[in-house]
Amino acid sequence: MKIVVIGGTGLIGAGLVDALRGRGHDVVPASPSSGVDAVTGKGLAAALAGADAVADVAKGRSVEAEAAMEFFTTATRNVLAAERNAGVWHHVALSIVGVDRLPASGHYRAKVAQERLIEESGIAYSIVRATQFFEFIRAIADSAAEGGTILLPPALVQPVAAADVVAVLADIVTGPPLRGIVEVAGPEVFPLDEVARTALAAWGDPRTVITDPHAPYFGGELGERTLVPDEGHARIAATPLARWLRPG
Template sequence: MKIAVIGASGLMGTKIVSVLEREGIDVVKASTSNGIDAYTGVGLERALAGADALIDVTNSGSFGESDAFDFFRKAGANMLAAARTSGVSHYLALSVVGTDRLVENDYFRAKLVQENLVRASGLSFTIVRSTQFFEFFDGIVNASAVDGVLRLASILVQPIAADEAATSVARLAAGKPANAIVEIAGPERLHLPEMARELVTATDDPRPVELDHEVRYFGVSLPKDGLLPTSAAASGDLTFHDWLSRNMVSQEYA
């Protein structure tokens, strides 16, 4: 089996490639660093030649940048066209749990456009919506800082380690297309402020964490369960506490 990973040099792309290679799968590592550009379409057909499946883990900008819509619309259209031409039989796109509830934010609205392009393409597909990765929580917490205080609403999250998410994505791509949305998440539901307190304690961050029910999540008003999967998603075993402990130990002895 041959699988092309578009966006192979990013956090998830790198991890997915490693999983696929350990499984003995022939992998095409496609990214702008080796001349394959999803946004312009340059090199896509070459990257997909002979590929059975395509994993789209391309990304653009941050949660607050409006150029994400242009990127996902153009890159998605280019990858889907190349996949049709190359005879790809399984198109897998990585998205975010709650995307359809976060459309007040430009980035998530753009992700929903990406999902819709895939579903309307006529190709056999799997859309994998993942909860937040542990690796991103430092940025999520820092985005809540106001005058030296971390202000967070009491939102529930069910985050997952990027390594475990990558394993799930790789296995889904190597299997039969679901022709549906599949959700993946970690093993436990946590309150965002509690995670923030554990994070600042572990990193000796002196900033206080305060509960603020008026705070929005990247500009979006959400109910308490607005970031949780709607299905009984569970693919990860590693808890945030254990991941954080391992991460701190590895940094201490690096």
């Protein structure tokens, strides 16, 4: 198969490119650094020529509400239009567990808009919603930092290793379209503040994590289960947090 990976040089994208090539597929990593810009449309037609499937795992360029909405809606429309012209038969997109439960977040609203465009496109699709990546714990902590303290709510999270999400994406993009949504989560559920506290301690980060039920997350206040999948419906990955923090 020829598969185009939009955002193919990022954390998930680069891993997906390697995984698919390891399975023997013809893979095109598409990003501005490779001459493909989904927002302007530059290079899309050439990249998608002859493609069987597209995996859009681009994370966006900003979490600010207006910028995020502009990025995800414009890029998605351009990619879907290029897919129609190229005869691509499967569109796969990476999204976020709980994305439709946090309307106060402009970033999450933008991802909901992206999902809606895909669902209404008429192109066979699969949407993969993943929980927070272990690799983003530090960035989450940094975004909530005030000097030497970090304010985070005790809302539940079920974080997952990026490599485990890559494996699921590789399976789905090479298979038949789901024509729906699948969720992917890690094997353990923790309060968000506890995850940050555990990870920072393992990294020797001296900052103090303070529990604040009203601390915002991407611009919105979390409910207890906003960020975890519905019980019994997600694909559960294998890698626990402790193993990821101390590999080998």
